[in-house]
Amino acid sequence: MNNNGWIFGLVLVASAAAAPMQITVQVFNNANAPQLEVRQAEREAGWMFQEAGIAVRWIECPPYVRERGGDQVCKETSDPGLFVFLINAAEPPERSDTALGFALTQGLSNHAAAVYPRIVALTAHNSGYQDSSLLGSVMAHELAHLLFHSTRHGEGIMKPVWSHRDYQAMAQRRLTFSAAQAQTLRTMLTARVASAVKQTGETAATANTRPE
Numbered sequence: 001m002n003n004n005g006w007i008f009g010l011v012l013v014a015s016a017a018a019a020p021m022q023i024t025v026q027v028f029n030n031a032n033a034p035q036l037e038v039r040q041a042e043r044e045a046g047w048m049f050q051e052a053g054i055a056v057r058w059i060e061c062p063p064y065v066r067e068r069g070g071d072q073v074c075k076e077t078s079d080p081g082l083f084v085f086l087i088n089a090a091e092p093p094e095r096s097d098t099a100l101g102f103a104l105t106q107g108l109s110n111h112a113a114a115v116y117p118r119i120v121a122l123t124a125h126n127s128g129y130q131d132s133s134l135l136g137s138v139m140a141h142e143l144a145h146l147l148f149h150s151t152r153h154g155e156g157i158m159k160p161v162w163s164h165r166d167y168q169a170m171a172q173r174r175l176t177f178s179a180a181q182a183q184t185l186r187t188m189l190t191a192r193v194a195s196a197v198k199q200t201g202e203t204a205a206t207a208n209t210r211p212e
């Protein structure tokens, strides 16, 4: 037990020197889900990432206001540690599957969403399930897809299909990232930040050669 704690601490110190192990997630509650439930879901997902050695800073964003154009309260920046999570009120018309959420792993790979009506329907028909732990698990699962830059699945919270037992385990914080998944999350976050720093440096270098 002590030994594990010591190793975990050492990993954190070593990682901190390379890059801050923190991500920021802008949450857009487009489904008008109860605020308390969203906060609890953020706590659940945040706990899973914390266990994996990554802190999550949550920013709750008001809905997108078309008239404001680029002047939104939550602005999207090129910060490689910034992610956008949408709690959607409707099922995406282009998707006929029954997924509870999805992640856009193309391009910047920083947008993911939950299909809130499916979460509500699932908990309404199954006792022992909780909207908040389910939403939090969807958040953690989809954000991990973004960090992995992959739609690949695995064990624990990254299973492709959750069973009745998994949903019950979520409510008791027994379904989370494996040690290997946690390590990959940290490695991918470090690489993501390093790659952004390199690109910024290249852009700056190019700009410097341009006549003023």
Ligand SMILES: [Zn+2]
Pocket: 141, 145, 151, 153, 159, 160
């Ligand atoms: Zn998935």
